[in-house]
Amino acid sequence: MKTKNKRNLINIILSIILLIASSYVYIAKGYEIKYLISIILAFGLVAINIFLATKNVGFKNISFENADERDLYIAMKSAQSTLKFINDICLVFVFSFLILYGVTNNFIFMVMGLTLFALIVIMFITLLITQSYYEKNY
Amino acid sequence: MKNKVREYRLKKGMTQQQLADAVHVSTRTIISLEQGKYNPSIMLAYRLAVEFGTTIEDLYCLEENKKEEDKRYENKK
Structure with a gap:
């Protein structure tokens, strides 16, 4: 081996x-x-x-071993849609948790909301970095 | 985009599988190309044109498609 x-x-x-x-x-x-x-x-x-x-x-x-150009295109488009969908879902939950925190004053909702918000920020930064990488290299 | 892939394939008596094998793509890609849902890369368009013994301009009706695209662009303004 x-x-x-x-x-x-x-x-x-x-x-x-x-x-x-x-x-x-x-x-x-x-x-x-x-x-x-x-x-x-x-x-x-x-x-x-x-x-x-x-x-x-x-x-x-x-x-991608047996993928042709259309498969790669479909993979790219579905990855974009998935990213957008996850981003939207996270935003909805962030605002829901913040509202719940305002109503119940339970700190756990604030923690969950901020965690999801951090995830959105990380996704955004990653997107910026990868886009700038591909802009330079392709 | 409008194209003559199906027309040329039938004229040559090829199945979608045979054409797919000849230009190194899947049959799903050929189906999608024939329906005009997917626009191929330059290399795939060239492979198809060579396979049918024609040009990319003719296979993909580029003159006609360009006019339609220009018209759409003008209407958007």
């Missing part, structure tokens, strides 16, 4: 670190079921990464 590029090797190392961390938390926090689930998920991630490394493919290459 031989990994064919650095990226795959880094993925394997990171997922093994995650597996070790999950196992440590499972033992240290008293064998709780939620930590056991995280160990199983981390183990699955290690297995998938090892499989992908030996095949020399990433997740993005699996789906």
Whole structure:
């Protein structure tokens, strides 16, 4: 078994670190079921990464291996629509949580609203960075 | 965009699958092209034109489509 590029090797190392961390938390926090689930998920991630490394493919290459130009166009358009949809849903929930906070004065709604708002800001910044990257490179 | 892909394919007696294989795309792409729902890249349009022994201008009625597009642009103003 031989990994064919650095990226795959880094993925394997990171997922093994995650597996070790999950196992440590499972033992240290008293064998709780939620930590056991995280160990199983981390183990699955290690297995998938090892499989992908030996095949020399990433997740993005699996789906685009047999794709023609229309498939790529459809993928781009559906990704745009998904991003817009998630953005709109997040905004609706942000305002709903802020209204709920105003009505109930329960701080948890403020926390949830701000978390979603942070997500929207991160998505916006990521969009700006990727757009500027593609503007320069294409 | 209006085109003559279906017309040329039938004239040549090809199935959609055969044409798809010849120009290295899927049959879904050929169906979409024939319905005018999807506009191909320059390379795909060129491959189709070569396959049918014609030009991109003729296959994609570029003169006619350009006039229609210009008209739409004028109406928007």
